[in-house]
Amino acid sequence: MFTGIIEEIGIVKEVRKGALSSVLTIQASVILNDLHLGDSIAVNGVCLTAASRSSNTFQADVMHETLNRSSLGSLRAGALVNLERAMPANGRFGGHMVSGHIDGVGMIKAIQKDDNAVWYTIGAEDKILRYIVEKGSVAVDGISLTVAKVSASNFSFSAIPHTVMSTILSRKTTGDTVNLENDVIGKYIEKLLCPATSQARFGGMTKEFLSQFGY
The missing domain is CATH 2.40.30.20 (Elongation Factor Tu (Ef-tu); domain 3)
Structure with missing residues (x-):
């Protein structure tokens, strides 16, 4: 991890x-x-x-x-x-849970200076964008970042100077490909709640199930 x-x-x-x-x-x-x-x-x-x-x-x-x-x-x-x-058991948890298991790649669509910060817009497929939420976390080339905007075809984040200069973000240009990993929590929640994929195999988590156990 x-x-x-x-x-x-x-x-x-x-x-x-x-x-x-x-x-x-x-x-x-x-x-x-x-x-x-x-x-x-x-x-x-x-x-x-x-x-x-x-x-x-x-x-x-x-x-x-x-x-x-x-x-x-x-x-x-x-x-x-x-x-x-990998994070040691006694280490500080400064970013978010990153497994290192890439969900896919995206492409840098735009890079724009915003005073001392830099905005990056990343184009991605639907299968990745479905798990990306505003103010949620995403790993871009392994960097823990906070999503600022999401659209139907891309998402954007604003990086502070330290993040840009301490990573390869400072070398990136429009058209470059980046590795993307979604926040793992969203994927697990979908697996539990989606009847089409999980209920048949694992019983799923339905309203009836939650009611049965007092929720």
């Missing part, structure tokens, strides 16, 4: 491509301080496992499913990536 608070920007040193997968070698410093093999690291919001490491790099395997769901397949040597270690 992650929080969406980026710890540092890493540099992709090598992308070794297989038939349907790849291996990333990423240069870092902060996150390597206590990194062990098998630890989880969010790379642009995607939960990957450290398979090997050196004094200043780590390697991670990227499977076929991950390449299909995220923008990691477009990474090249020299690319900058957001990095975050």
Whole structure:
């Protein structure tokens, strides 16, 4: 589990491509301080496992499913990536619950300065927008952000200077692709309440069920 608070920007040193997968070698410093093999690291919001490491790099395997769901397949040597270690049990919860399991990708439609802040408008598919609500949380390339506006085809957020400069948001331009992860709570609630998908398999949560147990 992650929080969406980026710890540092890493540099992709090598992308070794297989038939349907790849291996990333990423240069870092902060996150390597206590990194062990098998630890989880969010790379642009995607939960990957450290398979090997050196004094200043780590390697991670990227499977076929991950390449299909995220923008990691477009990474090249020299690319900058957001990095975050998994949250320790005694750590501060500064962002929101981020699983590192990407729901899909979006495209930056507009970037606009607003005094010291920057507005980003992200186009996304209906399957992602259905879970995005105004003043709710969303992870964009692993960054925990608060949604400011939602429309039928996109959503917008306003980023403070610290967030922009501490992440790869400062390098993004219109037309760039970003990884998106919806707030997991909304997806679980829908699964429990939607009769079409959950009632047949798990009994669902109906008005009758709630009434039976005094709600």
